[in-house]
Amino acid sequence: MFSAKFDWNLDTNPVDAEQVTELSNTFGLPKLAAELLIKRGHTDVDEVQHFLHPDESDLLDPWLLHDMDTTVERLQTAIANDEQITVYGDYDADGLTSTAILYETLLEMGAQVNYYIPNRFIDGYGPNVAAFEKLIDAGTSLIVTVDNGVAGTAAITRAHELGCAVLVTDHHELPDELPPADAIVHAELSPDYPFKQLSGAGIAFKVATALMDEIPQEKLDLAAIGTIADLVSLTGENRALVQFGLNVIHLTERPGLKALIKQAKLKLPQVDEEKIGFQIAPALNSIGRMGSAAPGIELLTTDDDQVATKLAKQTMQTNEERKQLVTTITKQAEQLAEAQTEQPVLVLVGTDWHEGVLGIVASRIREQFQKPTLVLTNTKTGSLKGSGRSVPGFDLFQALNPERDLLEAFGGHAMAVGLTLQSDKLAAFKDQLATTAHQQGLQLGKRAELMIDYEISPDEITPTLFDSLQLLSPFGVDNPKPEFALRPKSVTGLFAIGAGKEHLKFDLVGKQQKVGAIAFGWGPDLGELRNLADNLKVAGTIGKNEFRGQTHFQVMVDDLAPAGQVIEDRRTAKLVEQMFQPTATYLFFDPKRREQLAPHLNAQSESLLFAEADFQHRQFQHLVIVDFPAQLEDLQTVMQHAQAAVITLYLYKKRRLQAEGMPSREQYAKLFKFLAKQPTFAVRNQLVKLGQQLHIEPRALGFMVQVFSELGFVTIQDGIVHKVANPPHQELTSATCYQQRETDLQMEKQLLGSSHQQLMQWLRSLRTHDED
Structure with missing residues (x-):
């Protein structure tokens, strides 16, 4: 039975009318934009000024970051002494952009520098002892980590034993004990740095700024991509980085980025935070999910147009392969999940599932079944390795933490984990996990909340509304795109799209106009939604679709629900x-x-x-x-x-009765002529034979006899029909059974x-x- 995926919560908190008027008049804002600013906590005029129009003062002083002076000094010394520097990055989009920012900066400063991106399947995440040993053996005397490092105590200790210095630049959660690095640049370690939510690319950008003693404008594009990709807060300095970075992207001469955008079938002026978040960043992430992510750095830093085009094509092809893998594995995982309906936490184990996409699969299964989900696959060593995703109110990290004795490797946070365990411990692992779920009071079937900013009709989606909303962009974490609930008169043109028909496209019909809508991942619900076409409400955000020179507004659907009685x-x-x-x-x-x-x-x-x-x-x-x-x-x-x-x-x-219909007057005439020649016959024994003789379906013939009987044309005694001599003249339509059959046929037609x-x-x- 169809139902909403979220619990909708309409924001009904009143907004101070005077504050709305003040912001509206001060900044020339439409009322809606002023209201949204206030609802999101932006009431101070100076703060709103910087929110709407950030300037270079919103890019904070990099020297306020912990150990920045030590880091810059050590890098300058390495450059002066022609030491071999290795930038040690990560395989996701934030890690690739972080690496590219610092690698390019050091190259421009004349450093002897290379980079190393750990392989997800060989090195794992973060500093790896064997990888560090290999780099040092090849001549590296200074390793700079970007987007990782604070959990790399073992590898950093080993580097020091081999005489190599290590500088850590990171933004991840700090461990109880910091690694023995020569310096650690991290906002959380910086009491005087007012903004704590920088991404790995953001931290790398601050190091580049300090090294060059100026804002490296040409690196803002990479900083913006990394910031958007890593889903950090899009407020404060991050908002400024993204807004400035988007401006740089629109004018970029970076061959790799231009080629990637072209391969994504986008135009530079169209690129915004959504295009990066849903197209560019996933493409970059796919490189590390499917194999070595090192080509991603070459793509982002090359000056050769031909190389850029080749790598961009490879990247998009890899992304398509990743999508297909996700689709295939998700279908297999769904079948396993359906067999675990009684389990509070789904533990799905597959054979030869690709490790790089298991986190995505876990997210999809979690969304579909509304249960914490762990997706694991066998490895060459005989272990099971994979990822988990949780639901609101259930701390997956704490649920697994007591089971460390069963795990070979484990890490993550409340909503997402990665783990490895021996296959022979799987049964014990499941049992303990079920017990922990019970102890945490996991409430199955509890839907996540979807905050709705306003209720509107399709007729209210206008250029004025869209332009008002865009004043608050770029959107992201802590500054979400405004969410609307719509109740159309009806939904029309509903059909499935996509290679696997996994998405839906339809129109929301209002009194004056209809607006297109796209619902990603709702393809399986096509049949159910067609039954609700005139009884549906939609929650989503408002986007703009430009195609063949025409611009149309459309709703990007986040949820669908029956509008009333189903x-x-x-x-x-x-x-x-x-x-x-x-x-x-x-x-x-x-x-x-x-x-x-x-x-x-x-x-x-x-x-x-x-x-x-x-x-x-x-x-x-x-x-x-x-x-x-x-x-x-x-x-x-x-x-x-x-x-x-x-x-x-x-x-x-x-x-x-529709299959039989109503006998015609010609058929009644045939029966009447037959009775004139044979005034007596047995209904039970001769009806089928008589029907064949008169070419009338036996059931219809039986009904005709009933009509004749009611009108007094014949009598029936003990199953024998007797024609009445000189019957009264009556219309066939006057028979009660005739009228009832007409009524029944009309009912069948209607129902x-x-x-x-x-x-x-x-x-x-x-x-x-x-x-x-």
């Missing part, structure tokens, strides 16, 4: 046992059919006879109308008075022969009339 159209010509397994109240018009089907209902369900039902004094969660009513008024009574969250219509009718849309429109008109 009426499911499941009309059927055949009843099977599976249709009575869902827990519900099953309503019957025919007592015999109720008696016949009652044994098929599950123990939690109820069978109810229309003649005995009291719709005025009870409510139903799910009411299933099983069979066809004897008269239309009976169904009208149910639809007008039954208080049910969901009504499902089977409307089963064993014999459908069984109508389209889904026609039926829904009629049923909802009954509810509307009742409410009026």
